[in-house]
Amino acid sequence: MNDVRPIRAQSGTNQEGASAHNRRVIMDALRRNGALSRAELARATQLTKQTISNIIEELEHDGLVSSQAVVRKGRGQPSTPYVLVPEGAFAIGVQIDRHVVRAIAVDLVGTVLVRVEANLPPDGPAKGVAVVLDLIEKARGDLLSIHPQSHRRLVGLGVAMPGPFGLESDVDDPWMMAAWQAFPLLETLAAGTGLDVGLQNDAAATATAERMVGAAHDIDHAICILLGYGLGAGLILHGELYSGANGNAGEIGMMLTRPSGDENEAGLPLEHHASLASLCRALDLDPGDPDLYAHIERATVEFAPAMAKWMRRAADELRWNVQLLESVFDPQTVILCGGAPEIFMRRLIEAILPLLPSLAVRKTRTLPRLQLGMCDPWSVAIGAAAEPIGRAFDPRFSAILKMPGAGMPAA
Known part of the structure; x- marks a missing residue:
């Protein structure tokens, strides 16, 4: 046989x-x-x-x-x-965050060919957009030096930045990038680069990266929780990324925390307790420090009382939210990702375990309910670059229904 x-x-x-x-x-x-x-x-x-x-x-x-x-x-x-054929198509991805902008170039199979980054000016897009455009141009130039014909096979530009998108607020929330949200970013980048531009929030971009080259590569239903400056979740449903009506699906960092004995902390958004910003606040670290990754790694090894207190509270909140996500979406697995050192992320998962009982507990499971994904500050940029590749070549219902977005760029 x-x-x-x-x-x-x-x-x-x-x-x-x-x-x-x-x-x-x-x-x-x-x-x-x-x-x-x-x-x-x-x-x-x-x-x-x-x-x-x-x-x-x-x-x-x-x-x-x-x-x-x-x-x-x-x-x-x-x-x-x-x-x-890896050289069959290329894409550029850009991550715009509070303190840094990163740009990468990938080929058709997701291999990262170029990485460039720059500090982002603190006064928002007024000066920052020029930095973004210069970095994109540098990434394209570096890619062209590696593959001289890449300009003919560049399918698009993907951009990822923190959400939520489209909210009207005069409050300068440190977890949000209000000035960038109000800026006509896509139109400016499209005009400045001549490329088709797509936008995702950073958690969705991380899920895109995990689906293309990471832990969700062969999974049709997964939730990717991104522990970044804020907190968010990318939702992979039926093998496709679900973004919601306004691109804000998975903004779990905005969910209110459970009531606690501390009146000053009850009812705050989840990311005030479980995010790298909240960790920096607890450890008196500068989120814009270029050595932040190393500082977090050192603090994890030393595990002083301030780190232990933060991790205990963050783990309690995340354990509760994993159970909620399992109950609502019934994923095959939940993947915890972040731009923090692996030793820190593994210790956080250890603190979250054991998980609360949920419908995900079954004898037929082949994947862990919670597993570690990418621990890489570049993972959001990787997902941003994977988005134009997916937009051009991944199966979509729109291709059958002849909805907008069904066309494929010429190779």
Whole structure:
């Protein structure tokens, strides 16, 4: 009996006029599984062999897919595996945070090729947008020096910054970037770069990164909690990122904390207790210090009373919220990510455990209810760069329904 390889893929459609969706389905299957033959693709996507052959030929012609050496297995017919071509597409990602801006360039399979960063002026976009544009130009130049033809295959620019988006408030909340929120950022960057620009909040960008190259790579339902300057969650539902009506889905940092004995702390937003900003406040650290990562690592090793007190309160709040997220979204797993050292993140998970009872407790589980994701200050920028790749090539219902966003940029 021949062994049948389990392949992760979404179903394609053989209906006329759905070629855009089918192209995306095939590319997504190759991204998830690596090399696949035409027969394997047909079996996994439920597309006809002729449809697979036609699309593979198109993708080869566009420089997005290439064939590998013929594989011979037993007495069966030899097969030709196909893989994505890393140089088939490139994207730029930008993270705009309170004190820093980071830009990276990635290829079609998510390999980071360029990393550049700069300090962000404290007076908001008035001067800061020039810094952002200069950094994007530098990233493009560095990418061009590595791949001279990259300018022809640059599919877009992804931007990630803290949310929530679209709120009308005159209060200068240190957890929010009000001036940047009110600034016509997308229009300014599109005009300054000539690229299609997409925007995500930083937690959604981290979830995008985890889905492309991290712990959520082969998971259809996951919640990615980002412990950054603030706190947020990226929601991966049915293999796609869910952003909500206004791009603010997953803004758990805005959720009010449970009542406690301290009247001064009861009812504050969650990120006032569980975020790097709140940690800096507890440890008297400067959030804009370029050595902040090292300071947090040292404080974790020393584990003075101030660190122990912060972690105990943060863990209590996060344990409660993991249970709430499990109850509302029924994910396969919850992934804790952050721009903090791994030793700190692991110790925080240890403090959160054991989790509260929830519907996620079942004998058939194959993934932990809570696991560690990326511990990398660049993870938000990686997700920002992954967004244009996903926008161009990932399967979307809009490709079938011919909704806005269904088109694919030319390779």
